[in-house]
Amino acid sequence: MGKLLEGKTIVLGITGGIAAYKAATLCSRLVSLGATVRVVMTEGATKFIAPLTLQTLSRHPVATDVFDEHDASVVQHIDLxxxxxxxxxxxxTANIIAKMAHGIADDMLSTTLLATTAPVLIAPAMNVHMLQHPAVMANLDTLGSRGVRFVESGTGQLACGYVGKGRLAEPDEIVEVVISLLKGKKPLAGRKVLVTAGGTIERLDPVRYITNDSSGKMGFALAEAARDLGADVTLVCARTDGPPPSGVTVVRTPSAGEMLAAVMERLPEMDAVVKAAAVADYRPAERHENKMKKGAETMTLTLVRNPDILQEIGNWRYSDEGNPRRSPFVVGFAAETTDVERHALDKLARKRADLIVANDVSQEGVGFGADSNAVNVYGAEGLVLALDRQSKRRIAERLWQLIADRAGWKPSGGEGVGAL
Known part of the structure; x- marks a missing residue:
């Protein structure tokens, strides 16, 4: 591979699991690629592999104690x-993952992690039941939502005797991800994408409106991931629970009608449109200019259909005698509570989208308002990707990878953190 990582400094944190011995091979591989590797070990890690081994391989002192300052001119964990x-x-390990998620800094590694502004890549390794414990899953979701990257654990024979998911990824797998993060071309560089987010609102009067439970978190995660992967992102958003990510063009569209106009205006110049917003199906037939006063014991509202944005996109794409326009690649979302697959495939066909991302919002911990999600992605051939419960950021990255593959996009652009 040559000196692909020359000029790059990698801090390698090693924690107290039986797989710590693999870190020696990982360190050696990174050094051979030209990286400067600075090793930080927890006390538990030193019980499995000697610091001298990593010092010899990295050719640098190994940091193990936050109070052991070798150079009075710097604070070691800040310097690292x-x-x-x-x-x-x-x-x-589950322990360091929990510390990272909750901001605990009680040793050299956790303190360094809390102080760094560099990208962080973790490779979990633990017993299969520990990995599936709700606390560990929640901590992984939290880290994923903050942009931490992962090398997924492997499945096989574990040191504890169980067979299942939890094995540390092989050193060469980790090295490949490191190379992609530090030297890889951004897979969405040069692409213009539009993402919709949040729940639209349809006003009854100046102080009341009809809306839904969408928080905008999934749309925000999609916009943020696309930005980090090199895309020029336009985020068209309605009502959301928090501020949108930085570094994207934000267009505020409270109502379905305003969102439709904003999307259709920008549609011809986009390479992809991902419609993650929850758009109100109906709006009040009459909007009162002044606050409605309380009157009779009951009140009847007349609602009329809103425009269907995904349908309008599909109609525009196939307006040329039924032949689809070259772009954009179109992805819709379907939040369902029953018969998820049937509804998703029906929506895919009716709206003439390229993919439908469906989720069962009746499940606890996924969907509206949650930081995590679990989705099935459908194409014309049926189910193409099933993603178990994980952070919305991790879901977003996997979706962009699928979109890039299906659209036939080839990476372009310069270096930077941008691997899928």
Whole structure:
């Protein structure tokens, strides 16, 4: 591979799991690719592999104690944090994952992680039941929502005797991800994408409106992931629970009608449209200019159909005698509570989208307002991708990878953190 990582500094964090021995091979591989590797070990890690081994392989002192300052001119954990182009934690135990998620800094590694502004890549390794514990899953979701990257655990024979998911990824797998993060071309570079987010509102009067439970978190995660992967992102959003991500063009469209106009105006110049917003199906037939006063014991509202934005996009794409326009690639979302697959495939066909991302919002911990999601993605051939419960950011990255593959996009552009 040559010296692909020359000029890059990688802080390698090693924690106290049986897979710590693999970190020696990982360190050696990174050094051979030209990286400067600075190793930080927890006390538990030193019980499995000697610091001298990593010092010999990295050709740098190994940091193990936050109070053991070798150079009076610097604070060691800050110096390491500032020097890093990337921090890799392999193996990452349930303990360090919990510390990272909750901001605990009680040793050299956790303190360095809290101080760094560099991208962080973790490779979890633990017993299968520990990995599936709700607390660990919640912590992984939290880290994913903050942009932490993961090298998924492998499945096989574990040191504890169980067979299942939880094995540390092989060093070469981790190295490939490191190379992609630090030297890879951004897979969405040069692409213009539009994402819709949030729940539209349809006003009854100046102080009341009809809306839904959408928080905008999934749309925000999609916009943020696309931005980090190199795309020029336009985020068209309605009512949301928080501020949109920075570094994207934000267009505020409270109502379905305003969102439709904003989307259709920008549609011809986009390479992809991902419609994650929850658009109100109906709006009041009459909008009162002044606040409605309380009157009779009951009140009847007349509602009329809103325009269907995804349908309008499909109609525009196929307006040329039924032949689809070259772009954009169109992805819709379907939030369902029953017969998810049937409704998703029906929506895919009717709206003439390329993909439909469907989720069962009746499940606890996924869907509206949650930080995590679980989705099935459908194409014309049926189910193409099933993603179990994980952070919306991780879901977003997988979706962009699928979109890029299906659309036939080839990476372009310069270097930077942008691997899928």
């Amino acid at each position: 944090a500032d020097a890093a182009d990337l921090v890799v934690v392999a193996p990452a």
